[in-house]
Amino acid sequence: MIYLKLIWESLRFALQALKSNLTRTILSLLGVTVGIFAIIAVFTLVDSLEKNIKSSFSFLGSNVVTVNRFQFVGGPDYPWWKFFRRPYNTYSEYVFLKDKIRNAEAVAFFAGVNTTVQAGNNSYKGTNLNGVVYSYKDVYDVKLQSGRFFTEMEINASRNVAIIGVKIANTLFPNKDPLGKELKIKGNKFIVVGVFEEEGEGIVNIASKDEACMIPYGSFTKLYYVGKNGLEPSIALKGKDEDVGMVALENELIGLLRAKRGLKPTQEDNFSLNKSEFIMNTLGSIFDVISAAGWVIGGFSILVGGFGIANIMFVSVKERTNIIGIQKSLGAKNYFILFQFLFEAVFLSMIGGITGIILVYAITFIPVGSLELVLSFKNIILALGISSSIGIISGIVPATLAARLDPVEAIRAT
Template identity: 85%
Template sequence: MVFLKLIWESLIFALQALKSNLTRTILSLLGVTVGIFAIIAVFTLVDSLEKNIKSSFSFLGSNVVTVNRFQFVGGPDYPWWKYFRRPYNTFDEYTFLRAKLRSAEAVTFSASANTTVQSGSNSYQGTNLSGVTFTYKDVYDIPLDAGRFFTELEINSSRNVAIIGTKIASTLFSNRNPIGSEIKIKGGKFVVIGVFEEEGEGLFEIASKDEAVMIPYGSFTKLYYVGKNGIEPSIALKGRDDDVGLVALENELIGLLRAKRGLKPTQEDNFSLNKSEFIMNTIGSIFDVISAAGWVIGGFSILVGGFGIANIMFVSVKERTGIIGIQKSLGAKNYFILAQFLFEAVFLSLIGGITGILLVFAITFIPVGSLELVLSFKNIVLGLGISSVIGIVSGIVPATLAARLDPVEAIRAT
């Protein structure tokens, strides 16, 4: 009961401080508002960008290792000329790994190319055409909005069947069901058996399933030459959940692939193992730097705001010296006076912080292309937490001075 009374009185005094000199208080709280706005705005932008970029790379899958000639992530000394001379993956290596690997849940083989898809007088350019094996669905998630995935018989017999994206379906078959309809790819006729679930636009339009067509790998090789001097295929492997960091899978994969390619112990690997975590970690480190910059920018504003709140509290202690003396003469303890002024400082700081958060919330309604800005609950709590800490730090000295006032001297000062 005493605690609630203390909070109520502190709130009343804080509001009185606001009313007594509104201009001074607003200018003092402006620093906290700008600081919280800067920090939370940067964090909101970083979180939204990171989420959008990572979703753009969701096609890489989780717990997935791919075998390629080139390394996904490289520094300034990236030896591309060395990677360029490496051999292409082969279908024979895929079947070998699928038979021998024990640390992988599934292994798949695929190749892709850009092409144009037609149906009657309609066409769709810039289509990402992929040729896949039956195990592709075991390595990557293939959500379908309609239809089905390939059967093993369709894959093994290289049937001319296809799964298409929603954009392609709406363009080629605007008012009719695409399932069972025919499309043409490089003159070849394919029957549509499925439509991918809509992904929507991301910050990067990389390998979007909305503009993709998937066909059996054997059918793909009838249209394109795969291998050296042709399209580069990829081997992908799904790791087990209990294989932390996919260490066991990588070690076994390196040993088997080196043996298959006949590499001597003294020779270095002529292939690269890429994981989606490489890209995600690189993206995360970049945004860590941006977040640090947000702390620095907002920190200076908050520092100014903290001094402003401290100034308000010193003035408040001076104006209420007589009241403090009366309270102490009536038996108020030092901690009561201390807490009263601390609560007041926190309330004032929270007003500035809440204003900053509301400004951030307002900018999330501003359209920024395909980027969706979202003010997360985590950032709201962070903003309120920073505001509370600033209030405590700014108010501790004035509150301590108020708590230590001698009641007699305080009453005389009136």
């Protein structure tokens, strides 16, 4: 009961301090408000950007390793000239890995190019056309809005069938069901058998399924040359759930691919193994730098706000010295006086922090193109934690001075 009374009195004194000199208090709390706003706004922006950009790389798949000539991520010493001389993946290597590898759920082979697709008088430029094998659906999550995936017979017979994205469907076949309709790729007719699930707009629309067209790999090779001096194909392997980090898969893959390419033990690998985690880790380090900048920017404002709260508390102690003396003469313990002022400082700081949170929440309603800003519960808790910490740090010295006042001297104070 005594603690509830203590909290209530501290809250009452904090509100009195807020009302007694409203302008001074608001200006003092402005630093905390601006600081919390700066930090949480940056964190909210970073979290939203990170979520949006990472979803744009969902086409890389999860638990998937891809064999390419080049590495996805490189530094200032990226040896592109060495990667450029590496051999292209071949279909025979895909068949070899499919038959031999044991630590993969599935193996896929595909190649892609940007092209234009047509239907009647309508056309769509910048289409991401991919030729795939039947096992592609076992490596990557192919979500369809309508229709179906290719049958194994259609893949093996290199039938002219296609799955298209929503944007392509709406452009080529406005206000019509695209299933069963004909489209042309380089003058060749293809029948639409499926439509990809809509992904929507993103900050980075890399390989968006909304602008994608997928056909059997055999049909693709009739239209485009794949291999050396042509388009570069990729081999993708999906790891098993029990293979954490795909360590077993990578080790087996390296051994099999080196054997297939006839590499000697002294020769280095002439291929790169790429995982989506490489890009995610790079993005994570970039966002860490942005978050650190938010801490620096907001930290200075919070520091100023901390001094403001300390100033309010010192003034409050001086104004209530006589009351403190009376309370101590009536038996109030030092810790009661200490916590009374400490809670008051925390409440004042929390008011500034909550105001900052409200401002951040308000900006989440501002449209920022395709970016959806979301104030997470984690950031709210962080803001409240920072506010209460600033209140404790700013109020500990004034509260300690108040607790150590001599009751007789305090009562005599005017």
